[in-house]
Amino acid sequence: MTFDEVSMEHGKSFIFALQELKNLRPQLYSAADYCEKSYLNSDKKPMVLDNMKDYVVRALVNAVDHLGTVAYKLSDILEKQTFDVSTMDLKVSTLNQRLLTWHMYTDKEGLRQQQLLAFIPRHHKHYILPNPVNKKVHFIPHRKIGARQNSFQTRTRLHSSGTPISKTLSWHLASETKSTLKKQTSRTSKNTKDSKFYKKISGVFHLLDSEGSTRMKTSAAQPHLTNGVPTSGAATQTMGATGRDALKHSKPLTTYGSFDDRNGREAVQVHTRSKSVLSSFFVKQTAAKLKAGSVL
Amino acid sequence: MARAGGITNAVNVGIAVQADWENREFISHISLNVHRLFDFLVQFEATTKSKLASLNEKLDVLERRLELLEVQVGNASANPSLFAT
Numbered sequence: 141m142t143f144d145e146v147s148m149e150h151g152k153s154f155i156f157a158l159q160e161l162k163n164l165r166p167q168l169y170s171a172a173d174y175c176e177k178s179y180l181n182s183d184k185k186p187m188v189l190d191n192m193k194d195y196v197v198r199a200l201v202n203a204v205d206h207l208g209t210v211a212y213k214l215s216d217i218l219e220k221q222t223f224d225v226s227t228m229d230l231k232v233s234t235l236n237q238r239l240l241t242w243h244m245y246t247d248k249e250g251l252r253q254q255q256l257l258a259f260i261p262r263h264h265k266h267y268i269l270p271n272p273v274n275k276k277v278h279f280i281p282h283r284k285i286g287a288r289q290n291s292f293q294t295r296t297r298l299h300s301s302g303t304p305i306s307k308t309l310s311w312h313l314a315s316e317t318k319s320t321l322k323k324q325t326s327r328t329s330k331n332t333k334d335s336k337f338y339k340k341i342s343g344v345f346h347l348l349d350s351e352g353s354t355r356m357k358t359s360a361a362q363p364h365l366t367n368g369v370p371t372s373g374a375a376t377q378t379m380g381a382t383g384r385d386a387l388k389h390s391k392p393l394t395t396y397g398s399f400d401d402r403n404g405r406e407a408v409q410v411h412t413r414s415k416s417v418l419s420s421f422f423v424k425q426t427a428a429k430l431k432a433g434s435v436l
Numbered sequence: 437m438a439r440a441g442g443i444t445n446a447v448n449v450g451i452a453v454q455a456d457w458e459n460r461e462f463i464s465h466i467s468l469n470v471h472r473l474f475d476f477l478v479q480f481e482a483t484t485k486s487k488l489a490s491l492n493e494k495l496d497v498l499e500r501r502l503e504l505l506e507v508q509v510g511n512a513s514a515n516p517s518l519f520a521t
Contacts, residue, residue, distance in 0.1 A: 200470070229498055232505065
């Protein structure tokens with residue numbers, strides 16, 4: 141009621157001002173006619189002229205005042221009407237939004253009723269844990285590590301598909317994943333150390349094998365010397381020389397470093413031993429010939 | 437005597453010219469102000485017309501929206517089964 145009364149009052153005042161402005165026109169025309177007649181009929185024309193000037197100025201000022209009042213009031217009314225229209229527009233927008241919301245709700249309810257599948261809740265994004273395995277650490281393709289990774293992935297999937305998880309829980313799980321990753325890295329380092337140790341052990345085993353082979357060769361060489369001992373002194377001298385040669389040949393065996401070099405040297409030694417055996421047989425033949433010559 | 441008459445005549449002419457000059461100045465001043473008043477009125481008319489036109493347009497759009505809403509509400513109210521579900 142108050143708003144309507146105020147608007148009515150404003151409207152009335154505007155109409156009143158406009159009416160006054162309209163009434164001003166005939167007044168000005170009548171004043172002009174009077175001034176014209178008085179100037180023409182009067183004998184004191186300068187005085188009449190001065191009076192007419194003053195009146196004209198005042199009339200113009202009055203007219204301008206009325207015009208200003210009417211313009212101001214009209215502008216005020218237009219602004220108020222525009223404000224009212226804007227308010228109505230907002231209200232209509234509100235109603236439209238409500239109606240759209242209602243339509244959306246009815247559509248969703250209809251779809252829900254028509255669905256055959258069960259309702260699956262969807263969780264917000266921050267409840268879904270990121271996959272830190274692929275992002276942070278690169279693993280060696282071993283079965284054990286792969287199995288652990290698969291179990292970890294299944295755990296993360298269960299958590300993501302299960303009940304919603306708060307930020308604190310996600311942070312806790314991320315910290316657990318980090319600790320497990322550290323343990324796995326430490327275990328991989330231990331495995332590498334074990335492999336190195338195994339290599340060292342295998343190297344030592346090879347060394348032992350090589351030493352055994354050398355001992356066998358030396359033991360095999362001894363029966364020849366014992367079996368080949370003759371009864372004469374010359375034979376004993378020759379055998380002593382061959383023994384010394386055997387000792388000389390046998391000494392370099394211990395000074396070699398690598399297995400490959402040892403194999404080559406052993407082959408050379410075999411050749412030298414065969415030559416020495418052949419030389420011993422040759423010596424025997426020469427001795428036999430010398431004996432036959434002495435008998436003759 | 438002729439000299440005295442000539443002098444007075446000249447003085448009268450000067451006074452008349454001065455009065456005429458003042459009158460002309462007054463007239464030009466009045467006409468200038470009336471012209472300014474006219475310009476103001478023309479500008480005011482233009483602005484008022486544009487405001488009224490925009491207001492009229494807004495009112496038309498508002499009426500159309502209201503009609504659409506009325507139709508939609510009528511359709512919604514015509515199906516009470518949806519509310520029942």
